[in-house]
Amino acid sequence: MLHAHIKFEDYINLSEFTWDEINERVQRGAYLVVCDGLVVDMRDFYSVHPGGGQILLNVIGTDITNDFYKSHSDKIIEDIDCSKSLLIPKDTTSQNYSSVLAKHMEHLRGGQIFQKRMSVAKFIDYINVRYYSREPLAQHVHSRFAIQKMATMVIGKVNEKVCERCLVIPEDGSACQNIERKSVEIDTKSIKFHRYKLTSKKMVNASVKYPVMSFTFSKIHQDGKVYTGKFLPGHYIEVQSRVNNQIVIRSYTPLEGCLSKSFIIYVKIYPRGLFSQHLNEQLIGYEIQARGPFDVCNRNRSYLASTMIEPLSPAQKKIICSPTKLYTPYSRLIGALTTAKTSLLNTDSPDGCWDELYMIAGGTGITPMLQLIKYHLEQSMKQKNDNDKYVSYKRMHLIFGNCNIEDVINGELLEDIALSSRGQLTVTYCLSEPPPDWGGLRGRINKQIIKEWMNLMQSTLLLTPSKSQMNVLQSHSIRHNINMQSQNSSPTLEPLLPFMQPQSEETLKISPNLQCMSETKLPLSIESKGFIIQSEQLDDIQKYEDCIIDVRPNLKPVFSSKKSRSLAIDTDLANSEESYGLLQGKIIVSGPSDMLSTVEQALFEMGFKEQNLIILH
Ligand SMILES: Cc1cc2nc3c(=O)[nH]c(=O)nc-3n(C[C@H](O)[C@H](O)[C@H](O)COP(=O)(O)OP(=O)(O)OC[C@H]3O[C@@H](n4cnc5c(N)ncnc54)[C@H](O)[C@@H]3O)c2cc1C
Numbered sequence: 001m002l003h004a005h006i007k008f009e010d011y012i013n014l015s016e017f018t019w020d021e022i023n024e025r026v027q028r029g030a031y032l033v034v035c036d037g038l039v040v041d042m043r044d045f046y047s048v049h050p051g052g053g054q055i056l057l058n059v060i061g062t063d064i065t066n067d068f069y070k071s072h073s074d075k076i077i078e079d080i081d082c083s084k085s086l087l088i089p090k091d092t093t094s095q096n097y098s099s100v101l102a103k104h105m106e107h108l109r110g111g112q113i114f115q116k117r118m119s120v121a122k123f124i125d126y127i128n129v130r131y132y133s134r135e136p137l138a139q140h141v142h143s144r145f146a147i148q149k150m151a152t153m154v155i156g157k158v159n160e161k162v163c164e165r166c167l168v169i170p171e172d173g174s175a176c177q178n179i180e181r182k183s184v185e186i187d188t189k190s191i192k193f194h195r196y197k198l199t200s201k202k203m204v205n206a207s208v209k210y211p212v213m214s215f216t217f218s219k220i221h222q223d224g225k226v227y228t229g230k231f232l233p234g235h236y237i238e239v240q241s242r243v244n245n246q247i248v249i250r251s252y253t254p255l256e257g258c259l260s261k262s263f264i265i266y267v268k269i270y271p272r273g274l275f276s277q278h279l280n281e282q283l284i285g286y287e288i289q290a291r292g293p294f295d296v297c298n299r300n301r302s303y304l305a306s307t308m309i310e311p312l313s314p315a316q317k318k319i320i321c322s323p324t325k326l327y328t329p330y331s332r333l334i335g336a337l338t339t340a341k342t343s344l345l346n347t348d349s350p351d352g353c354w355d356e357l358y359m360i361a362g363g364t365g366i367t368p369m370l371q372l373i374k375y376h377l378e379q380s381m382k383q384k385n386d387n388d389k390y391v392s393y394k395r396m397h398l399i400f401g402n403c404n405i406e407d408v409i410n411g412e413l414l415e416d417i418a419l420s421s422r423g424q425l426t427v428t429y430c431l432s433e434p435p436p437d438w439g440g441l442r443g444r445i446n447k448q449i450i451k452e453w454m455n456l457m458q459s460t461l462l463l464t465p466s467k468s469q470m471n472v473l474q475s476h477s478i479r480h481n482i483n484m485q486s487q488n489s490s491p492t493l494e495p496l497l498p499f500m501q502p503q504s505e506e507t508l509k510i511s512p513n514l515q516c517m518s519e520t521k522l523p524l525s526i527e528s529k530g531f532i533i534q535s536e537q538l539d540d541i542q543k544y545e546d547c548i549i550d551v552r553p554n555l556k557p558v559f560s561s562k563k564s565r566s567l568a569i570d571t572d573l574a575n576s577e578e579s580y581g582l583l584q585g586k587i588i589v590s591g592p593s594d595m596l597s598t599v600e601q602a603l604f605e606m607g608f609k610e611q612n613l614i615i616l617h
């Protein structure tokens with residue numbers, strides 16, 4: 001429509017803007033919007049806009065076509081199904097906690113403290129949540145005069161598809177002079193910021209000094225029924241807002257929902273944090289902009305673009321980022337092109353799950369772990385529904401470090417999830433300033449604590465096998481049931497005993513044709529690079545080096561004997577031709593930078609290799 005008011009000659013001569021350029025200019029203080037594919041500079045107009053100045057400040061950097069022509073429903077729908085969302089506490093919170101948190105529940109409940117301390121602003125916020133959060137937007141079908149006014153402010157046209165120049169290694173993998181330049185078309189959907197309104201917020205820990213708030217944002221102009229931008233473990237989004245008259249962007253880990261409807265983020269409110277303080281002060285209905293999702297590991301890798309040139313197999317062409325170009329949002333998208341899965345998922349498994357996942361988290365570093373926990377449990381449920389059988393070989397162990405008990409984010413919910421996970425998830429809490437009657441781990445997470453925790457887990461560490469072994473991983477046929485069940489435990493899972501109280505009995509259940517070693521009482525051994533090593537003889541380094549459990553019939557399966565452990569293999573699957581597989585594990589670490597460096601060093605000293613770990617710096 002707007003195009004009709006611009007002369008054809010003007011239109012072809014207009015300079016082209018990529019969304020990246022628009023974003024960059026906006027961050028440097030420009031007042032650009034896009035309407036009907038044209039870039040409009042509102043700097044001199046926003047203060048005289050008949051509909052108000054603030055309304056235009058809110059939309060800077062976005063596509064205003066829907067706002068300008070009022071071409072969408074004006075209701076904002078908070079579209080998160082609480083009954084299906086794993087990370088939203090249900091009313092039926094179980095009180096039968098058996099872990100160390102059980103007697104500290106009153107210290108975990110942030111909501112109550114929040115209510116007691118309700119100020120006037122908070123009270124208004126509460127009223128807003130209840131009654132006004134779905135108010136229609138201030139929208140207006142603009143007149144012909146307004147369209148003409150807009151036409152006078154056009155400074156260019158937008159290029160929706162961007163051609164990013166990349167290096168492509170030739171098929172023969174030959175030397176660098178043969179490297180050709182090629183353009184790759186990238187859909188800019190994730191690059192564009194979209195408008196969202198704050199539709200609810202609540203506290204998810206009980207700390208007065210460092211509260212952590214859960215914010216739900218709902219998209220303005222939700223289109224159709226299609227859910228796009230579904231979040232996977234390792235996804236993060238960028239949230240943009242005007243703070244002190246300046247555009248500020250921060251990254252957050254989305255936990256529920258999707259970018260095309262509503263999403264939830266947890267934000268730790270730092271006493272001097274520019275963005276977190278600003279968000280915390282806003283009332284329901286406050287508008288922000290967000291874009292993504294991006295992969296957390298590509299974020300780091302893109303800085304190393306120049307080291308990514310490596311020879312390729314003739315069958316493959318590999319796209320790599322231009323070494324001269326450093327970090328841009330496009331390089332994150334290029335990373336995402338190769339696979340639909342993210343870097344935190346197991347790309348060698350059809351469902352993306354790890355068989356054994358060790359998660360070391362501190363503070364808000366819990367957020368990517370919550371993504372992983374949710375994903376793995378949902379996949380198990382899906383497989384259960386598909387097969388009408390509970391498939392549960394995936395184990396997750398979380399150690400969650402905090403200063404005080406009040407800092408623990410979502411403690412009650414984590415307890416609920418662990419309890420209902422049928423043994424798939426164990427959570428160990430570690431406090432550096434614990435209450436006097438604290439029964440969990442104490443101190444800041446370090447080598448000693450990690451060792452103690454891993455010992456508590458009582459399971460053999462399953463670390464990523466070498467690439468040559470990966471080809472057999474497609475047939476995950478074993479059900480791996482390492483836990484603290486008693487001798488009578490059956491292969492169908494039952495709720496576990498509290499994992500902090502390990503049993504001392506050993507159980508080994510294995511299908512008949514795989515019983516080659518099960519009757520001989522062997523001490524725990526770990527098969528490492530083709531050798532069987534007795535666990536007692538292992539020093540730290542050997543113990544964790546490239547360990548795999550291999551249960552192929554022609555190889556010796558490996559078991560535990562010292563403490564309770566059961567390795568249960570599904571008989572049906574085990575009898576089939578394809579009845580072998582390697583269990584894959586990963587250690588993922590996320591938290592404050594001082595914790596990351598301590599843990600990284602500790603894990604290397606313990607003998608873990610780089611390929612065993614993902615450290616989320
Ligand atoms: C990929 C990614 C995902 C993230 N996900 C989340 C998330 O889900 N939830 C979340 O709360 N944050 C998350 N963050 C961090 C977030 O982007 C901001 O850095 C954080 O909210 C602080 O921003 P701010 O403007 O409030 O503080 P700033 O104004 O940037 O910092 C002001 C002061 O706050 C303190 N501070 C800020 N950040 C930290 C920190 N990390 N550790 C210790 N002190 C700090 C320091 O004292 C600092 O001097 C993520 C970051 C990345 C890169």
Ligand code: HEM
Pocket residue numbers: 040042045049050051052055056059064067068138139140141142143144145146147149150
């Ligand atoms: C640069 C782009 C824009 C221009 C040139 C513009 C111009 C105008 C003009 C001239 C009017 C007076 C009524 C009319 O002639 O239609 C108006 C009213 C209004 N505009 Fe805009 N507008 C712009 C963008 C927006 C956007 C993005 C929004 C919403 C997000 C918006 C919301 C409104 C509202 C709500 C009114 C009605 C005010 C009232 O009736 O009291 N405008 N605008």
